[in-house]
Amino acid sequence: EAGVVQSPRYKIIEKKQPVAFWCNPISGHNTLYWYRQNLGQGPELLIRYENEEAVDDSQLPKDRFSAERLKGVDSTLKIQPAELGDSAVYLCASSEQGAQYEQYFGPGTRLTVT
């Protein structure tokens, strides 16, 4: 069974440019999470989806970040415009509905903003 797929794996952009990350969860997993992991820190939840509904986006900086999961499967996280402080690893995870205790993480996208 394929794991969580993310792309791109690495992205380098200049500040003020837009960037998007894509995630395909494990088949059958209704719950999808986007995390940001800064260097030397643990992952911090940005947004959680149950199917296509964003049920927790309280930590998403809504002035520049947006996310969508239109058909309840793939998801895209966008930053526009990017700032230097956005440099981090963006992790996508998925789980079966209600099983937030058993999340499977993708490989992440390492973003560098110059």
Place this chain on the structure above:
Amino acid sequence: QKEVEQNSGPLSVPEGAIASLNCTYSDRGSQSFFWYRQYSGKSPELIMSIYSNGDKEDGRFTAQLNKASQYVSLLIRDSQPSDSATYLCAVIPQGAQKLVFGQGTRLTINP
């Protein structure tokens, strides 16, 4: 006070010894506790979960939970160089449906 606190390390342990990793949490109502392992440049992977006071053993790993002291620990017996990684403690706070991670402890096993 951070919700989940860990000593960032690095923690250096000789091969074959017991590595002891500690974590404290602030929400007394938390019910679910996890340890994730993260190799450098890789994503976190779940290695242990514990929900009730006491010890839970799985192979060389033992998770210990003390809710009265709001303390979770992970013991790794017979440490191997392949155990060298960052270990993340995670908690599901009461009423929340999300994991809250500590900053992680970097563990190095010396051959």
